[in-house]
Amino acid sequence: MPTDSHAGDSRRITYLEALAEALDQEMARNPDVLVLGEDIGGEFGGAFKATKGLWQKYGEHRVINTPMAELGFTGMATGMALAGLRPVIEMQFADFISTAFDAIVQYAASTHYIWQGAVPWTIRAPADGGTSSGPFHSQNPEAWFAHVPGLKVICPGTPADVKGLLTSAIRDNNPVIFFESKTLYRSLRGPVPPGEHLVPIGKARQARPGADLTIITYGAMLQSALAAAEELAGEDIEAAVLDLRTVKPLDTDQILESVKATGKALIVHAANRMMGCGAEVAALIAEECFEYLDAPVRRLGGLDTPVPFSPPLEQAYRPDAERIAAAARDLDAW
Amino acid sequence: MPTDSHAGDSRRITYLEALAEALDQEMARNPDVLVLGEDIGGEFGGAFKATKGLWQKYGEHRVINTPMAELGFTGMATGMALAGLRPVIEMQFADFISTAFDAIVQYAASTHYIWQGAVPWTIRAPADGGTSSGPFHSQNPEAWFAHVPGLKVICPGTPADVKGLLTSAIRDNNPVIFFESKTLYRSLRGPVPPGEHLVPIGKARQARPGADLTIITYGAMLQSALAAAEELAGEDIEAAVLDLRTVKPLDTDQILESVKATGKALIVHAANRMMGCGAEVAALIAEECFEYLDAPVRRLGGLDTPVPFSPPLEQAYRPDAERIAAAARDLDAW
Amino acid sequence: MTSLSAVERLDIYRWMYRTRRFDEVMVSMFKQGRGLGTCFSARGHEAVSIGAGWGLQPEDFAAPMHRNVGMFMLRGLPPDQLYSNYLGRANGTTRGRDANLHGNGDLSRNLIGFISHIPQSLPVALGAAMSFRYRRQPQAALTVCGDGGSTAGVFHETLNMAVLYKAPLVVVLENNQYAYSTPVAEHTAVSELHLKARAYDMPSQVVDGNNVLEVFKAVSAALAQARAGEGPSLVEARTMRMLGHAIHDGAEYVPDELLAHWEARDPVVRFQRWLQNNDGVRPDELQELERAESELIDQAFAAAEASPFPDPDTVKAGVYAD
Amino acid sequence: MTSLSAVERLDIYRWMYRTRRFDEVMVSMFKQGRGLGTCFSARGHEAVSIGAGWGLQPEDFAAPMHRNVGMFMLRGLPPDQLYSNYLGRANGTTRGRDANLHGNGDLSRNLIGFISHIPQSLPVALGAAMSFRYRRQPQAALTVCGDGGSTAGVFHETLNMAVLYKAPLVVVLENNQYAYSTPVAEHTAVSELHLKARAYDMPSQVVDGNNVLEVFKAVSAALAQARAGEGPSLVEARTMRMLGHAIHDGAEYVPDELLAHWEARDPVVRFQRWLQNNDGVRPDELQELERAESELIDQAFAAAEASPFPDPDTVKAGVYAD
Ligand SMILES: Cc1ncc(C[n+]2csc(CCOP(=O)(O)OP(=O)(O)O)c2C)c(N)n1
Ligand SMILES: Cc1ncc(C[n+]2csc(CCOP(=O)(O)OP(=O)(O)O)c2C)c(N)n1
Ligand SMILES: [Mg+2]
Ligand SMILES: [Mg+2]
Numbered sequence A, B: 001m002p003t004d005s006h007a008g009d010s011r012r013i014t015y016l017e018a019l020a021e022a023l024d025q026e027m028a029r030n031p032d033v034l035v036l037g038e039d040i041g042g043e044f045g046g047a048f049k050a051t052k053g054l055w056q057k058y059g060e061h062r063v064i065n066t067p068m069a070e071l072g073f074t075g076m077a078t079g080m081a082l083a084g085l086r087p088v089i090e091m092q093f094a095d096f097i098s099t100a101f102d103a104i105v106q107y108a109a110s111t112h113y114i115w116q117g118a119v120p121w122t123i124r125a126p127a128d129g130g131t132s133s134g135p136f137h138s139q140n141p142e143a144w145f146a147h148v149p150g151l152k153v154i155c156p157g158t159p160a161d162v163k164g165l166l167t168s169a170i171r172d173n174n175p176v177i178f179f180e181s182k183t184l185y186r187s188l189r190g191p192v193p194p195g196e197h198l199v200p201i202g203k204a205r206q207a208r209p210g211a212d213l214t215i216i217t218y219g220a221m222l223q224s225a226l227a228a229a230e231e232l233a234g235e236d237i238e239a240a241v242l243d244l245r246t247v248k249p250l251d252t253d254q255i256l257e258s259v260k261a262t263g264k265a266l267i268v269h270a271a272n273r274m275m276g277c278g279a280e281v282a283a284l285i286a287e288e289c290f291e292y293l294d295a296p297v298r299r300l301g302g303l304d305t306p307v308p309f310s311p312p313l314e315q316a317y318r319p320d321a322e323r324i325a326a327a328a329r330d331l332d333a334w
Numbered sequence C, D: 001m002t003s004l005s006a007v008e009r010l011d012i013y014r015w016m017y018r019t020r021r022f023d024e025v026m027v028s029m030f031k032q033g034r035g036l037g038t039c040f041s042a043r044g045h046e047a048v049s050i051g052a053g054w055g056l057q058p059e060d061f062a063a064p065m066h067r068n069v070g071m072f073m074l075r076g077l078p079p080d081q082l083y084s085n086y087l088g089r090a091n092g093t094t095r096g097r098d099a100n101l102h103g104n105g106d107l108s109r110n111l112i113g114f115i116s117h118i119p120q121s122l123p124v125a126l127g128a129a130m131s132f133r134y135r136r137q138p139q140a141a142l143t144v145c146g147d148g149g150s151t152a153g154v155f156h157e158t159l160n161m162a163v164l165y166k167a168p169l170v171v172v173l174e175n176n177q178y179a180y181s182t183p184v185a186e187h188t189a190v191s192e193l194h195l196k197a198r199a200y201d202m203p204s205q206v207v208d209g210n211n212v213l214e215v216f217k218a219v220s221a222a223l224a225q226a227r228a229g230e231g232p233s234l235v236e237a238r239t240m241r242m243l244g245h246a247i248h249d250g251a252e253y254v255p256d257e258l259l260a261h262w263e264a265r266d267p268v269v270r271f272q273r274w275l276q277n278n279d280g281v282r283p284d285e286l287q288e289l290e291r292a293e294s295e296l297i298d299q300a301f302a303a304a305e306a307s308p309f310p311d312p313d314t315v316k317a318g319v320y321a322d
Helices: A016-030 A055-059 A070-082 A094-115 A140-148 A159-171 A219-235 A252-262 A277-288 A312-316 A321-332 B015-029 B054-058 B068-084 B094-115 B142-146 B159-171 B221-233 B252-262 B277-288 B311-317 B319-332 C004-029 C046-053 C067-074 C080-087 C123-135 C155-166 C193-200 C212-227 C255-264 C267-278 C283-305 D004-029 D046-053 D069-074 D079-086 D120-134 D152-165 D193-200 D212-227 D256-262 D267-278 D283-305
Strands: A012-014 A035-037 A063-065 A084-092 A123-127 A152-154 A176-181 A188-189 A205-208 A215-218 A237-242 A246-248 A265-272 A297-301 B012-014 B034-037 B063-066 B084-088 B123-128 B151-152 B174-179 B189-191 B205-208 B213-217 B239-243 B247-248 B267-273 B298-302 C061-063 C141-146 C169-175 C204-208 C233-238 D061-063 D142-146 D167-175 D203-209 D234-240
Touching: A012 A016, A012 B239, A016 A035, A016 A055, A016 A084, A016 A159, A016 A176, A016 A188, A035 A070, A055 A063, A070 A094, A070 B252, A070 C123, A070 C155, A070 D212, A084 A237, A094 A176, A094 A237, A123 A159, A123 B084, A140 A152, A140 A246, A140 A265, A140 A277, A140 B034, A152 A159, A159 A176, A159 A188, A205 A219, A215 A219, A215 A252, A215 A321, A215 D046, A219 A237, A219 A265, A219 A321, A237 A252, A237 C004, A252 A277, A265 A321, A265 C123, A277 A297, A277 B277, A277 B298, A277 C155, A297 A321, A297 B277, A297 D061, B012 B015, B015 B034, B015 B054, B015 B084, B015 B159, B015 B174, B015 B189, B034 B068, B054 B063, B063 B123, B063 D283, B068 B084, B068 B094, B068 D120, B068 D152, B084 B159, B094 B123, B094 B142, B094 B174, B094 C204, B094 C212, B123 B159, B142 B151, B142 B174, B142 B267, B151 B159, B151 C141, B159 B174, B159 B311, B205 B221, B213 B221, B213 B252, B213 B319, B221 B239, B221 B267, B221 B319, B239 B252, B239 D004, B267 B277, B277 B298, B298 B319, B311 C212, B311 D256, C004 C046, C004 C067, C004 C080, C004 C212, C004 C267, C004 C283, C046 C067, C046 C141, C046 C212, C046 C233, C046 C267, C061 C123, C123 C141, C123 C155, C123 C169, C123 C212, C141 C212, C155 C193, C155 D152, C169 C193, C193 C204, C193 C233, C193 D193, C204 C212, C212 C233, C255 D212, C267 C283, C283 D212, D004 D046, D004 D212, D004 D267, D004 D283, D046 D069, D046 D142, D046 D167, D046 D212, D046 D234, D046 D267, D061 D120, D069 D079, D079 D283, D120 D142, D120 D152, D120 D167, D142 D212, D152 D193, D167 D193, D167 D212, D193 D203, D193 D234, D203 D212, D212 D234, D267 D283
Parallel strands: A035 A063, A035 A084, A084 A123, A123 A176, A152 A176, A215 A237, A215 A265, A265 A297, B034 B063, B034 B084, B084 B123, B123 B174, B151 B174, B213 B239, B213 B267, B267 B298, C061 C141, C141 C169, C169 C233, C204 C233, D061 D142, D142 D167, D167 D234, D203 D234
Antiparallel strands: A012 A188, A152 A246, A205 A237, B012 B189, B151 B247, B205 B239
C-alpha cells in the first residue's frame, strides 16, 4: 500500500500507532480526558489494541471498561461531557455505532443548540472494509451522521492526520464522530510528528496537485486515489487529489477552488454511493461550479448492497485504484 | 392548503382518512396483516387515530399494543415477518424511529441479501414539521434510510398516494419505511378511490407539466411546490412539478427525462438539505444531464439545525412556496 | 439532611402550591388556545417533584422529565422563562428552540435537559454521576423516569452500569399508572415496578408518591448514600397522572374510580391538611401564601405572553459550541 | 418428549462429537491460514447447542448464535456448506455474503439468521414465537443469548414483551463466563444471570451447561410449556468458552485455574463417560462413531476448500425480495 508523506517529519509509524499516540498524549496533557468502551479495560487494550497500555498508565479511573451496551455508555459519556469531562468512546467496530444512535443523533447532537450544553466527547469508530470482514464489520456509516446538525464527522486517511485530527477532536467542544479506517491500521505507515500535533477540523488537504481533473476523496480511498493518480501521471493525465479529511463540516472553499481550476470532478468513497456523502459534494459542485465544469461530475462508491464477505464479491463492491483511474481517464477524455 | 386532484374519483377525503382506509382494507383482505405500536390497542386508536376502530373490528390479536420499546418491537415485527406475517408498525412519531435503528438498518435490511429471508413489514412513521412541534416531533429522517441497501423508503404527498402506496408497501415483500406527513394529516383533502387502490413503489408522478424548469420534490413540499408553480404561471414561468413519492428506489428515468426536457432543476424537501436525499438527486442530474443543463442544479431544504419550535424560527428553517418560487425565478432567469 | 423544620415544611408547601398553580394556569391557557404546540400536565406529581427535588444540593445534578415542572422551578428556572418556553418566546429557557419542558437544561444550575426520546436522560444522568466519581466529589445525580420509560432498553443498560460502577445515582421511578394511554399492567410484566432494580442488585423501595414527606425522606436518604459512595438506588414513587397525557388527550381510557381514588389523595391538599394538623399552620397563613403564589404565577404568565418571539435571523446560532 | 432412549442418547453424542470435530478442524485450518476473516470457536459449548437443540421440533423456530454450530447442524445445515461459508464460497450457506456462522438463516428449516449486532436475534425470535401465537399453532421459538448479550437493552425489551404477550419463547442464556475479554462480574451487576428474568416475572432456572442431559431436560420442558401456551421462560446454561473470543485471541486474560476447572468438566468427554457407565456403550462403538464423524468432517472441509468462489457478477443479486 502506498504511503503518505505530507508531514515534515521523518519518523514513520503506522496509522494505528499514530492514533494510540494521540490518545496517550491527550490523556497525559489533560486529566479530564478519559477513554471508555468494550474490552478496553485491564491489560487487554481493546479489540484493535488502540488503548493498549493506557489502563496501566492512567488507571481504571480513566480507562473504563463497559458492558455491551452502546446506547447506555454513549449516553453516559454525554453526561460526563456535560459535566466538563472529555470522554473518548471506543466503538468496538463502527458497525455498532447504530446501536448508540439515539444517544448520538438525538441527545448529544441537539443539546448545544437547544440549551447550550456543550458535549465535548469523541467517538472513535473503527470503520471500513476491503478485508473480508463481512457486512457487519466493514461498514462506513459516515453519511448518517453528516446529515445530523450538531455533529462533526472526521474520516482521516493518513497516520499524520489520524493523530492530528484525533487530537483536535478530543479538544473540540462538540460531539465528534471519528471514523478510523481499520484497513489502514497496520498497513499504512507515514511520517508523524512525535510531539503535539493538531490538524484543524473541517479543512481539506491537497494531497497531490494536478491540472486536468480533481479527485475528491477521504479515508482509505485516499491511498487508492493517489495510486490511481500516479498511474495516470504516466499517461500524461495530471489528477489533483483533494483529501477532505472531514465530511462535516465540508471544506467547500477548497472543493470549489480545485474544481473551478480543473473543470472536472471525480468523487470517491468506500461507503455506499447511493445517498452517500459524495452526493452532497457532487450537488455542491453542480450548484456552484456550473460555469466551470467541462464534464459531468462523477462519483465512485460502494454498491447499494450490504458489504459482502467473499473476496470476489467485496472486490466488486468496493472502488479501487484501477476503477478510479478508469473513471478519471473517461473524464479526462470528455 | 391547495388540494391535489390526480385521482379520477370525486370522493374527497383527508390524507389521514386515506391511510386509515388503506390499513383497514388490507387487514380485511389479508389475515396475515396486523398492526402494532404504542397506544394503538383498545379504543384509543393511536396518537393520531390512524388505527382507530381496528381493534374493535379485528381484535387484540391483530392490533397489538406495545410498550415503549421501539427496538424490541421492531425486531419482533421482523420475526413475525420472517414467519410470513405482514406487520405494519406504527412509530408514534417518525422521530422515534432512531430508537429502532439497529433492528431496521442492520437486521431487517440485510436479511434477504444474506440469507434470502424476506421481511415484509412496513413501518408507518408520522414525520414532518411546520407545526410548532419542536426538534423531536418534526423530523424528516428519510435520508438515513435511503442510504441503506435493502430498504424501500416512501414519502407520499397526497391522499390518493398515501392510500395507494401504503397498500403497495403492505403487499411488498421487503421492509418498507413509510414516512407520512403529519402536517398533511387533516389539512389536505383530495380525491381517493374508495376501493382497492395501488400505486407502484418507485414511480414518480408528474404533478404538473411545464417547459421552463423542473421542480423535483416529495412529501408535504409537493403542495408548496404546486402553489409556487401556480404563482409562477401567472408570471409566464411554466414549472413542471415532479413528485418523487418514493426516495428509495429513485425513479431515475422520470427525473432525467424531465430535466433533459426543461434543462433546469430545482430540488425541494423539508428535511435538512445537508446530505439529504436531494443531494443524491442533484448528483444524479449532474452526472447524467450534463449536456442538457442550462443552469446550475438548485436545492432547497431545511437548515443544518435541529427543527426549531418557535414559529419565526421554524419558518426560517423550512422551505415554503415563496422561497420555492423565488429560487425558480432565479433559475428561470439564468 | 433528611429532617425538616416547620419553616422548611411550609416552604415545601409553597413550592408544591406554586407547581400546582403553574400547571393550572398552563392548562387553562392551552385550553383557551393561548399555548403553542402541546403541554404535559404535572397535576398530581407535585409531591414527587418537590419531595425528590428538596433533597438535592446545588452541586448535585438533576435530570427531571416532562412532568417535573416543580423540580425545574426548585432548581432555579424562573416561572416566567418557563412559560416563555411554552410560548416559544426569545426569553424562554430554550430561546424558542424547544417546547414545554423539553430541553430545559442549564449547566449553571447542574440541570440536565430532557429530550423526547425517553428515557435518554437516564444514561446522561448516570454520566453526570460518574463525573463526581471521576473527580472524587461527594455529590450525586438524580434522574426521574416514568413507568413507561422503564420498559425501554436503556433503562436496563443504565441500571446495570450504575451498579457496576457504584455510581452516585438515584433513579426516581415516577409510576403514575399510565404511559400515554397504556396502563402499567399492559406495558410491564413484573408485578411491582421497583422490582426491576433487583435485576441489577440495586437497592430499591416504594413510596407513596402523593406524600411529600415520604418522598423527601426516601430520596434524600438515597442521595445521601450515593454521595457517601454507597452506590446507586431506585425509589418508586406511586402517584397518578390526573389529566390526560398531553393537553389534547381527554384520557377517556382512565376509569373514573381510579381518578376518584387518587383525587382523594391529592398531594397538595393532603400536605396542606397535614401542616394544619401537625405544624399548626393557620388557614389565613395558607391563604396568604396561596394568594401570593397565584399572583406570582399570573404575573409570570402575563410576562411570558408579553415577551417577543425570537428573531428569525438567529435561527442558525448555537448549533455548535465554540 | 423429555425422556430419551439409549439410541437417542448415543445419537446425541454423535452430534456433540461432530460439533467438536467441526470446531477442531475449523480452528486448526484457520491457524494454518486456510480460513477467511475470523471464526469463533464452539469448544465447550457442545452440550448447550445439542442439548437445547435436541428439544426442538422441525416446526419450531430456532435462533442460535455465533458459537452454536452444533445447533445449526442439528437444524439441518450441512457441514460442508457451513465450511464453505467460513471460506466465502458460492455454495456456502450465505453464498459468500456473510462470514462464519453469521447470517445462517434458512426459512425452510425455521432457522433464523444471526447478525453481529448482539442480541438482535432475541426480539426476532420473539416475533417468530408471536407468529405461532398469532396463528394459534402449538409451537415455540428458541433463542440463545450470551452472558454479554444480556447486558444490552434489547434483552430487557424482549423479555418484558415475551411475558406480556405470553409468547411461546425459550431464551437459553449461554453463560460462558466471558464477553470477549470481559468476565461476567465486570459486565453484569446481578449475582446470578438468570435472576435477570425475575424483573419480568419470567420463570428461570440454572443448569449445568456442560451436562447435555440436564440441558436437554430443562430446555425441552421449557419448550413444552411454551408450546402448551404457558408462556416464556429462561434457562441459564453455565459453561465455559475454552478458547479465545475469536481465532486471533489468545485469551491471556483467562486464569489457568478457571480453564482447568472446566477442562475437567469437558461436555463431550463427560457424556462419553456417562454413556459407557450408564448405557453400557462400548469403547469400540464409540471409536467407530468418532472415526466416522471425523471422516465426515474432514470430507466436508475438503469439499468446501474445493468449492468455487462466487461469481462477482452476482454481487447485486438478492438485495430485495421479489
Ligand atoms: C423513545 C420514545 N418513544 C415514544 C415516545 C412517545 N411518548 C412520549 S411520553 C410517552 C409515555 C411516557 O410514559 P411514562 O414514561 O410513564 O411517563 P408519563 O408521561 O406517564 O409521565 C410516550 C409513549 C417517546 N417520547 N420516546
Ligand atoms: C452490539 C454489539 N456490540 C459489540 C459487539 C462485538 N462483540 C461481538 S461478540 C462480543 C462478546 C459477546 O459476548 P457474549 O454475548 O457473552 O457471547 P460469547 O462470545 O461469550 O459467546 C462482542 C462484544 C457486537 N457483536 N454487537
Ligand atoms: Mg407514566
Ligand atoms: Mg459469553
